[in-house]
Amino acid sequence: MASVLVSVEAGVETITLNRPEKLNALNPEMHQLLRVGLERAALEPAIRAVLLTGAGRGFCTGQDLAERDVSVGAAPIDLSVSLGSHYNPLVRRMRALPKPIICAVNGVAAGAGANIALACDIVIAARSASFVQAFSKLGLVPDAGGSYFLPRLVGTARAMGLALLAEKLDAEQAAQWGLIWKVVDDARLAEEARALADRLASGPTKGYGLLKKALYARHSLDAQLDLERDLQREAGYSEDYREGVTAFKEKREPRFKGK
Numbered sequence: 001m002a003s004v005l006v007s008v009e010a011g012v013e014t015i016t017l018n019r020p021e022k023l024n025a026l027n028p029e030m031h032q033l034l035r036v037g038l039e040r041a042a043l044e045p046a047i048r049a050v051l052l053t054g055a056g057r058g059f060c061t062g063q064d065l066a067e068r069d070v071s072v073g074a075a076p077i078d079l080s081v082s083l084g085s086h087y088n089p090l091v092r093r094m095r096a097l098p099k100p101i102i103c104a105v106n107g108v109a110a111g112a113g114a115n116i117a118l119a120c121d122i123v124i125a126a127r128s129a130s131f132v133q134a135f136s137k138l139g140l141v142p143d144a145g146g147s148y149f150l151p152r153l154v155g156t157a158r159a160m161g162l163a164l165l166a167e168k169l170d171a172e173q174a175a176q177w178g179l180i181w182k183v184v185d186d187a188r189l190a191e192e193a194r195a196l197a198d199r200l201a202s203g204p205t206k207g208y209g210l211l212k213k214a215l216y217a218r219h220s221l222d223a224q225l226d227l228e229r230d231l232q233r234e235a236g237y238s239e240d241y242r243e244g245v246t247a248f249k250e251k252r253e254p255r256f257k258g259k
């Protein structure tokens with residue numbers, strides 16, 4: 001079985017991290033498969049939403065620590081190499097994908113695994129799932145976007161506590177703090193995540209891509225207003241805008257084509 005499974009059904013590309021015996025800790029092969037999966041999502045118009053999840057009892061525990069030789073006498077490891085070649089391009093690719101990415105956090109999300117979840121556009125978690133900024137336990141700093149996402153999502157005080165203490169934050173608390181969108185019962189996670197993905201995959205895909213650009217931009221109000229104007233111009237030229245307005249006037253549900 002591949003260490004990352006990719007399947008496409010009804011406009012949704014599902015990417016499943018699949019090394020359950022290691023709680024889906026990431027190795028170079030997984031990064032490569034993730035890259036291919038996300039590139040496919042970017043290129044294929046038939047894919048209108050991505051659903052990211054993990055197999056087994058973990059979502060992802062970040063970098064595979066077994067790959068790091070830290071024995072006495074071993075050469076020091078330049079960790080910037082794997083950030084530069086794998087993690088940073090992954091997070092950039094996720095944020096730049098002009099289609100929504102839903103993350104279904106099925107279990108523990110630790111280290112870079114937690115922050116890859118936070119890089120998704122909507123995160124729903126099983127009640128038994130948890131988030132751990134495990135980095136400081138290893139003497140490291142939050143990476144894979146963590147130092148950016150955490151203070152913005154939960155404020156500096158909570159971000160600091162999470163990063164310094166590296167304690168597990170349960171899914172319920174994560175939702176209460178605004179780190180994630182919502183929590184569902186374990187038995188309902190797959191179904192709820194799929195329903196969300198289906199809903200987004202039948203939405204105005206072009207508009208979603210533009211709204212990602214707007215919400216992830218970090219500008220002054222002045223520059224943001226200009227950006228909104230430019231993105232709205234583009235959104236207004238879409239077929240889906242016509243359909244949305246027509247459906248409103250005809251008092252029916254819109255049938256978006258994603259164009």
Ligand code: LHQ
Pocket residue numbers: 021022023025061062063064065066079082083087108110111112113132134135138140143
């Ligand atoms: C693992 C891992 C793992 C290998 C569980 N590696 N085997 C990014 C890029 C570039 C540079 C450097 O850093 C980074 C950032 C990072 O992501 S560094 C890694 C950060 N992650 C961690 O520190 C998490 C390490 N894992 C844990 O602390 C525990 O596994 C947690 C608390 C997540 C879960 O604990 P348990 O439920 O008790 O499970 P377990 O520890 O027994 O894990 C099950 C197996 O998975 C076990 O293998 P084994 O062969 O003994 O059954 C673990 O060794 C393995 N595993 N995470 N990251």
